[in-house]
Amino acid sequence: MILAYWEIRGIAHPIRLLLEYTGTPYKELLYNYEKCSDYDKNEWFKDRYTLGLDFPNLPYLIDGNTKITQSNAILRYIGRKHKMCGDTEEEKVRVDILESQAMDFRMQLVRVCHDPNFPLTLSPQENLRLNYLQQLPKTLQLFSHFLGTRRWFAGKKMTFVDFSMYDILDLNCKFLPACLDLFPNLQEFLTRFEGLKKISAYMNSPRYLPKPVFLKMAKWGTQ
Numbered sequence: 001m002i003l004a005y006w007e008i009r010g011i012a013h014p015i016r017l018l019l020e021y022t023g024t025p026y027k028e029l030l031y032n033y034e035k036c037s038d039y040d041k042n043e044w045f046k047d048r049y050t051l052g053l054d055f056p057n058l059p060y061l062i063d064g065n066t067k068i069t070q071s072n073a074i075l076r077y078i079g080r081k082h083k084m085c086g087d088t089e090e091e092k093v094r095v096d097i098l099e100s101q102a103m104d105f106r107m108q109l110v111r112v113c114h115d116p117n118f119p120l121t122l123s124p125q126e127n128l129r130l131n132y133l134q135q136l137p138k139t140l141q142l143f144s145h146f147l148g149t150r151r152w153f154a155g156k157k158m159t160f161v162d163f164s165m166y167d168i169l170d171l172n173c174k175f176l177p178a179c180l181d182l183f184p185n186l187q188e189f190l191t192r193f194e195g196l197k198k199i200s201a202y203m204n205s206p207r208y209l210p211k212p213v214f215l216k217m218a219k220w221g222t223q
Ligand SMILES: N[C@@H](CCC(=O)N[C@@H](CS)C(=O)NCC(=O)O)C(=O)O
Pocket: 010, 011, 048, 056, 057, 058, 059, 069, 070, 071, 072
């Protein structure tokens, strides 16, 4: 399997974590944007239409004749191979909801971090970051309630959406360090995830790529 993405954390992070957790042999192809943001010279822009991808984008996964873009489709593909998409109807529904809900949550942070006015003035109307920070406890409350006393977000068994949830919750902790103080079950979820043998081994390996979170055009997460 080949997983290709920019040489950043970005939306490839949950995919890398899932590949590692499932012990899937894979090679990473890391395109460098920082060195060469010139459209004509960048390796990705050269590759883009030559790989036979239906909808050329990054990340992409190539597994033999199977070529996939869309990060959630990639996660689901790996998840399906390992029966990590939910077993009961209730678990499957929870996975489906969270697959999209986690992406919505991610995109809120992405928008804030790419806002040209970041870190911004004091007017809440103009201030996307302030709005984000004001909304964050409410958003986290919903995820905390959804998780409840479950071990993983779908239930007793881990599913691929736990990898997206780990990533976005961890990113928010980096963005606003005390944000989980009121939500011990979310904190415990992060600790439980990081305590998994395969995950902690990956986190201590040279392959681990926790930052930069975004490409250099972002206003936060580029270091
Ligand atoms: N919805 C897509 C978004 C993909 C996307 O926006 N990729 C960005 C990096 S995060 C990119 O630079 N794609 C390469 C391109 O547009 O050529 C996904 O979840 O995979």
